[in-house]
Amino acid sequence: MNQETKSGQIFDLPTLKRLYTFVGPYKKQFYLLILVIVLGAILAPLSPLLIKYTIDVPISSGDYGQLALMMAVMVGVLIVQGLVQFSNTYLSGWLGQYVIRDIRVQLYEKIINLRLKFFDNTPIGRLVTRVISDIETLSNVFSEGMAAMVGDIMQLVLIIAVMFYTDWRLSLISLSMIPLMLFSTYVFKEKIKDAFNEVRAAVSNLNSFVQEHITGMHIVQIFSSEDKEYEKFEKINTEHRDANIRSILYYSIYFPVADVIAAAGTGLVVWYGSKQILNENVTFGTVTAFVMFINLFFRPIRQLADRFNTLQMGIVSTDRILKLLDSDDYTVDEGTYHPETFRGKVEFKDVWFAYNDEEYVLKNLNLTVNEGETVALVGATGAGKSSVINLLSRFYDINKGHIYVDDVEVRDYELLALRRHIGVVLQDVFLFSDTIENNIRLGNTDITHERIVEAAKLVGVHEFIERLPGGYHYNVMERGSTLSVGQRQLISFVRAMVHDPKILVLDEATSSVDSETEYLIQKATETLMKGRTAIVIAHRLSTIQEADKIIVIDRGEIKEAGTHEELLEKNGFYANLHRMQYKEVLRIIS
Template identity: 80%
Template sequence: MNQETKSGQIFDVLTLKRLYAFVRPYQKQFYLLIGIILLNALLAPLMPLLIKYTIDTPIAQGNYQQLTWMLVLMVVVIILQGCAQFFNTYMSGWLGQYIIRDIRVQLYQKIINLRLKFFDNTPIGRLVTRTISDVETLSNVFSDGMAAIAGDILQLVLIIGVMFYTDWRLSLISLSMIPLMLFATYVFKEKIKDSFNEVRAAVANLNSFVQEHITGMSIVQIFSSEDNEFQKFKEINKIHRNANIRSILYYSIYFPVADVISAAGTGLVVWYGSKQILSADVSFGTVTAFVMFINLFFRPIRQLADRINTLQMGIVSTDRILKLLDSEEYTSNEGTHAPDIIRGKVSFRDVWFAYIDEEWVLKDINFEVGEGQTIAFVGATGAGKSSVINLLSRLYDINKGDIQIDGVSVQDYDLTALRKNIGVVLQDVFLFSDTIENNIRLGDDSITHEKIVEAAKLVGVHDFIERLPGGYAYNVMERGATLSVGQRQLISFVRAMVHEPKIIVLDEATSSVDTETEQLIQKAIEKLMVGRTAIVIAHRLSTIQEADQIIVLDKGRIMEVGNHEQLLEKQGFYANLYQMQYKEVLNVRG
């Protein structure tokens, strides 16, 4: 069954036990809350008993002094009930918020450490639902779930005990409506559970749809699909609306029905009690107390169905959150090797890799690039070029073979140490909604402003940045939308330079920029590559002619290896590709 629609078992012991683990840091507050719940339950039957005694004794006897003391005692009980209710509501909410803060932090920490393969297979909107909606639902388990249910059940038990102790005949009359109330509550619980499942599924679909289409809005508008996508959104939103309306309908039916059943019970007590009063078998105070008992008794029963559904939804959300936290399939097997200095020798040995099962993207890849050397990869789209750098940084793990840096398998490296020494400039540059300086620094406070300016000057982008409003403090907005492709590319190049990696990877780094910007980058590349190992992936063969080694990939296999002159002499894949690009250049110039 789909995780978004399945319901949880209320007494899922394993899940509740795991949930309690999050409560452990706040045990004092938790036990204090339990104590407040007990106090609330103990105070609940006091007021009807005090009313009974007041009517039957001070009022019946005309003892005004005793009546005054009873009124004072009632006020004290009311104040105690109010204080207990306040601390119950506040402590349950406080506990819930602190626990969901901890869970959300753990969840986000888990997400940012998952492998890219996980994000390939999981809609981002669903992760948003896990981190926001599911965790928020979980908070209701503490504020309106377990503690409230325990308090309601305890209150019911105490009230029933006091009722039978007071008068067993009136108790049986009062409770005669219980089967009908329980039946109505059960039907409501099942109906509302189904509607909540539909709402939860609709919320997940809405999150996924909105996130995906806002991210891809440029495609929607380029292909004039606004109307089509809007109709799809309206349909998903309609499903969400209908599911919520169904839950509103069930609430609208249940609570009036529950009130009618409660009123019927009250009517029976008044009818029977009146006869008993007339025959002097029961006091007026006792009948009055039972009218109050009925209201106290049926109120938690009415709330119990809603709270059980809250707990069920919380158990489902907890289960989904725990599955994500426990996920090991996409977690890196992080090593411990963290050398102070990486020289930069890279070796691929018999490497096989597939994103899905055995649909191989790379097949038996073997190559070696020495410290300070430059190796370039060329080939058609889908040949596997970008996969090489994904594997080097361990964004994905290989299926077979071994990848080594300085003779040590990348599996044995500490991930932070590994990636800190690999600088990557991607074709599709991602900038966060923040200042240019923060996008370059990426939270590394050891990188000074002066160092950023120095790198920007080296790339040739300093003057451009200074012309922006605020200079390096200019906010580039989400994904760098206020900058051109070339400008974003240059900033990403500065970002790679300031982190001083020992290995530089340029993935189509100049494929999306104009000739002038490409010249700026080429000058920076020449300075940056000094003393560093460089892995270059490029469509423009003019950018890699000085590479020490060029590897031609086709359908995941190495077809040719050599430098520019050697590959031209072979008159093979590389030579054909070079001639095709040379003709294109001549045609453009012509």
């Protein structure tokens, strides 16, 4: 069954136990809530008993003084009940919000520390659902779920006890409708559970569709698919509407039925009680109290059906959240080595790597990049070039072999220390919905505005940034959509420069820009590479002809290595790639 639609077991004790470990920091408030719930259950049958006594004693005897006293007592009880109800609602809500705040923080911390392989296999929409929707559902477990159910059950038990203590015959008459009420509640619970599952599935489909199609809106419009996509959306939205209407229908049926059953119970009590009053077997106050008892008794039974479904959905959400929290799919950071400076030597020794099981994308790779050297990696798409930089930064861990930086294995480095000295400029530049300056700084408060401006001038984008509204405080919007591909690439280059890495990796860094922008990047690259180790990955062979060494990778293996001239003389893989690109350029020009 789909995770988004399955239902949980209400009394899943291991999950509930784990859930309530999050209450630990708020034990005082939790115990206070339990006390308030108990107090509320004790107060519930008090009002009918006071009414009974008032009718049977001061009213029957005409004692106005005692009547006034009883009225004052009942007003006091009502005030206390109101305060208890307020405390219950506020404390349960307060506790729920604080707990889900803590869980959401832990969950997000977990997510940002998971390794990239996890994100390769997990849809983004599912993670968003965990962090937002599932946790919001979880908050209802505290505000409307377990605590409220405990209060309702305690109230039912106390009311039954008081009823039988007051008059066992009227109690049996009052409870005669319970089997019918329980049956209708059970049927409602099952129906509404199915309806809620359908609603949840429809919401998931709706969210996924909207997210996917807004992200790919340019494709929709390029292929003139607006009408077709609108029809798909209308169908999904209709399913969402119908699922909600079904849940509304069940509520519309259940509550009137429950009210009729409660009214029937009240009618039986009045009928039987009236006969007993006439026979002087019970007092008028006792019958009045039982009419009130019935209302107090059936109300929590009606609410329990909703509570059960709330708790079921909360258990499912909790289970999904806990599975994510318990995930061990993260990069193990057990290294302790954290040098202040790097020399920049990189060595891959007998490295084997596969993204999935034994499907190796790198096979027995041996590669050395000396300090201050520029090495270029070339090869067809899927040859394994980008995997090299993913392994160097430990975004993925190798299956076999060793990777060294400055003759120290990368696993021995503290992860932050390793990544702090490796700067990466990717082909697909990601910019957050924030200012240009914040996208360059990325939260590093040690990077000053002056340093950012200096780097921007070196790259040649300072004037362009200054022309934008707000300059360096210009908001680039989501994914940098207000900037061109080349502009985003240049900003990412500034970002790499200000972090001053000892090892620089350019992954297709100039493949998506025009000639003028490429010239700017190449000039900035010359400045940035001075005194640094550089690994350049490129399809455009013209951009790496000056590299100290060019490595040709094919199907995860190194086929050739040497300078541009040396590789052309070999007339092998590199020479063939060079001829193919040269012919492509001539074809475009002609």
